Amino acid sequence: MERGYWIRSKPVYTALLWNDKATAHAVLAAGDGGLAVLKLFQQALPEQPITVFYSPAGADKDYLPALQAAVDADLRVFATTAELLAAWADYLATARMGLRIYTAGTEKFMWDVTDAAADFGILNQDVMKELTGSLARSVYCVHCKSLTHEVTSNIATCSGCGRQLFVRDHFSRRMGAYMGLMVDAENPGEVPQIEEIYP
Amino acid sequence: MSLAFKQETFRDDYTFRNSPEAIRRFPFPFPEDQYMYSVNIEPHTAGPKGAVTEFTLDVDEHYVAECRDKAITLEQDPGRCASLPHMMDAEWDFLEFTMESLARDYPEQFSLSKNGKAWTWINRPLGIEQSFVFGDAATLPMGPFEYMGRQVQGDFVLLDQREDTLFADAGIVTSQADWSLAFNVGMSWNEWHGPVPQVTKLGVMDRALKFLMSLQQANPVRRLNWTMTINPRLDTSPENYPLWGGDRNKVNEQNAGELAHLRVELQTLFRMPRSNAIVFSIRCYLISMQEMATYPRWAKRFHRVLRDLHPDLVEYKGITKYQQAVVAWLSRFDDGADIGTGTQPE
Ligand code: HEM
Numbered sequence: 255m256e257r258g259y260w261i262r263s264k265p266v267y268t269a270l271l272w273n274d275k276a277t278a279h280a281v282l283a284a285g286d287g288g289l290a291v292l293k294l295f296q297q298a299l300p301e302q303p304i305t306v307f308y309s310p311a312g313a314d315k316d317y318l319p320a321l322q323a324a325v326d327a328d329l330r331v332f333a334t335t336a337e338l339l340a341a342w343a344d345y346l347a348t349a350r351m352g353l354r355i356y357t358a359g360t361e362k363f364m365w366d367v368t369d370a371a372a373d374f375g376i377l378n379q380d381v382m383k384e385l386t387g388s389l390a391r392s393v394y395c396v397h398c399k400s401l402t403h404e405v406t407s408n409i410a411t412c413s414g415c416g417r418q419l420f421v422r423d424h425f426s427r428r429m430g431a432y433m434g435l436m437v438d439a440e441n442p443g444e445v446p447q448i449e450e451i452y453p
Numbered sequence: 454m455s456l457a458f459k460q461e462t463f464r465d466d467y468t469f470r471n472s473p474e475a476i477r478r479f480p481f482p483f484p485e486d487q488y489m490y491s492v493n494i495e496p497h498t499a500g501p502k503g504a505v506t507e508f509t510l511d512v513d514e515h516y517v518a519e520c521r522d523k524a525i526t527l528e529q530d531p532g533r534c535a536s537l538p539h540m541m542d543a544e545w546d547f548l549e550f551t552m553e554s555l556a557r558d559y560p561e562q563f564s565l566s567k568n569g570k571a572w573t574w575i576n577r578p579l580g581i582e583q584s585f586v587f588g589d590a591a592t593l594p595m596g597p598f599e600y601m602g603r604q605v606q607g608d609f610v611l612l613d614q615r616e617d618t619l620f621a622d623a624g625i626v627t628s629q630a631d632w633s634l635a636f637n638v639g640m641s642w643n644e645w646h647g648p649v650p651q652v653t654k655l656g657v658m659d660r661a662l663k664f665l666m667s668l669q670q671a672n673p674v675r676r677l678n679w680t681m682t683i684n685p686r687l688d689t690s691p692e693n694y695p696l697w698g699g700d701r702n703k704v705n706e707q708n709a710g711e712l713a714h715l716r717v718e719l720q721t722l723f724r725m726p727r728s729n730a731i732v733f734s735i736r737c738y739l740i741s742m743q744e745m746a747t748y749p750r751w752a753k754r755f756h757r758v759l760r761d762l763h764p765d766l767v768e769y770k771g772i773t774k775y776q777q778a779v780v781a782w783l784s785r786f787d788d789g790a791d792i793g794t795g796t797q798p799e
Binding site: 264422424425427428435439 | 532616636638643646647648651654699768
C-alpha cells in the first residue's frame with residue numbers, strides 16, 4: 255500500500271488530561287500506567303472528588319511509594335487487575351452522571367475498563383486512554399475465534415488452533431483485540447520472518 | 454426474467470452458471486475505462502423491466518441455490534448471524550420490510566396475510582408456510598432477522614444511528630468479500646471501513662456517511678461495489694480463507710476465463726420506520742470472464758479497468774497474484790476502440 259495507508263479502526267491513545275466538566279473523576283491504572291497517573295497528578299487538580307484504582311501488577315518499576323505521596327485523593331490499591339476490575343464494576347453500579355474516566359496501562363487493561371463502563375451506558379469516547387509499558391496486542395483468531403494475549407510479534411501462534419496468524423492493524427473495540435489471519439493460507443508452510451514489532 | 458430456479462452449487466464442484474438472460478441483466482459496474490472509489494450513491498428507484506433494480510429486492514434464478522448455500526454456511530458457523538440485544542425493534546422492521554416487498558413484487562412466489570398481529574407467511578420456492586404473531590419472537594423458529602435473512606439472497610447489516618455515526622449492530626453475512634461479521638459487529642462506520650485504502654484522502658467515506666445519516670424512509674438509495682473471486686464461491690469469508698485463499702494460485706492465462714469471476718455487489722439502503730435503523734443489503738452477483746465475454750463491449754471495458762487499476766486497490770481486493778493472467782486472457786477482446794461511456798452490454 256502507498257505511504258499513508260492507515261487502518262482507522264486502530265485506536266489512537268493520547269496523554270491523560272483532567273476534564274473539569276465533571277461531577278467526579280475515576281482514574282484506573284495498572285503496571286506502568288502508574289507513571290501516567292503521576293503525570294496526571296502534576297497537572298492542576300480539578301475540584302471534584304477523585305478516586306484512583308491502581309494495581310502494580312506488571313510494572314517495570316515500583317510506582318506505589320510515589321503514588322502514595324502524590325495522590326491527594328482516594329487511592330485504592332489492588333494486587334491484581336482482576337481484583338481492580340471487580341472493584342471497578344462495583345463502583346460503576348453506584349456512579350452518577352458526569353463521571354469522567356481516565357485509564358492507563360496495557361491495551362487489554364484499558365479496554366477491559368472501557369467494556370465494564372459500557373455495561374453502564376458510558377461511551378468509549380468518554381474514557382480517556384494512555385497506553386503505557388508495552389505495545390503488546392490481544393489477537394482474535396478469525397478462524398477459530400480464540401483470543402491470544404500478550405502478542406509482541408508480527409506473526410503469532412494462535413492459542414486456540416495453533417495456526418500462524420498475521421496480526422493486522424484492524425481493531426475491534428468490543429473484543430479489545432486485533433484481527434489475526436492465517437498467514438500461510440495461500441501457500442502452506444510459507445511463513446515470513448517473525449519479528450518483534452510490538453515490544 | 455423467468456423464475457425457473459436452478460439447481461447449482463457455490464462450493465466443492467462449483468456448478469453455478471448464469472443463463473443468457475442472467476448475463477444480460479448482470480449489474481456491470483464500469484461506465485468508464487478507469488475505476489476509482491467515489492460516492493457513487495443514487496436513488497433506489499425502479500429500473501426497467503427485467504433489470505436487477507426492477508424491484509425493491511431482486512429474486513433471480515439463483516434464489517433457491519443461494520438460500521441453500523447460506524443455510525450450509527450458517528450451519529457450519531452460526532456466528533455468521535449476530536444481533537446485539539438493542540436491535541430487536543430493527544429485527545421486526547426487517548422482517549416486515551422483506552416480507553412485504555417480496556409478497557408485493559413476486560406474488561406467485563411469496564404471500565403474506567395479516568389478521569391484526571396474527572400473520573401468515575408463505576414462501577413457495579423454499580416450501581415454507583409460517584403463522585406467527587408479529588412482535589412475539591417465541592412464535593417464530595428463530596429471531597425475526599435470521600428468519601427472513603435466510604429467505605432473501607445476499608447479506609444484510611442492520612445499522613443503529615447514534616453518536617453522529619452508524620453502528621453495525623446486527624448482521625447476517627454469508628457471501629461477503631473477505632470481511633468478518635463476528636469481528637466487525639458493534640463497530641462504527643469509520644472502524645469497519647478502516648482497511649479500505651485511498652478513501653481518506655479522497656474524502657469519500659466522510660461524504661457518504663453524511664449522506665446516509667439523513668436517509669429518508671421514502672427514498673432508499675443504492676450503489677455498486679465490486680471485486681474478483683476465483684470460482685463462483687459465495688462464502689469468501691476471512692473465517693474460511695484457508696479453504697479458498699489457495700485458489701488464487703491456480704489461475705493462468707488459459708483457465709482465467711473459467712476460474713476468474715467478477716463479483717459485483719448491489720448495495721441498497723433503506724430507512725426503517727419504527728427503529729430508525731438502516732437496512733444495508735449487499736447482494737452479490739457473480740459472472741465468469743467467459744460469460745462476461747459473450748458481450749465483447751464488457752470484456753473490453755473490464756480489460757482496461759483491470760489493467761490500469763490503482764495498485765493499492767489491486768492489493769486490497771486480493772487480485773495481485775492473478776491480475777496479469779486475467780488481463781492477458783481479456784486482451785484478445787480489446788482492439789483498443791473507443792467504446793464511449795455507459796455500462797450497457799452492447
Ligand atoms: C452503511 C452500510 C455499509 C456497511 C455496513 C459497509 C461495510 C463495509 C465493509 C465491512 C467493507 C469491507 C472492509 C474491510 O476490508 O474489512 C466495506 C468496504 C467498502 N465500502 Fe462500505 N459499507 C457500507 C456503506 C458504504 C457506502 C455507502 C459506501 C460509499 C462510498 C461504501 C464504500 C466502501 C468501499 C469503497 C469499500 C471498499 C470495497 C472494495 O474495494 O472492495 N460503503 N464496506
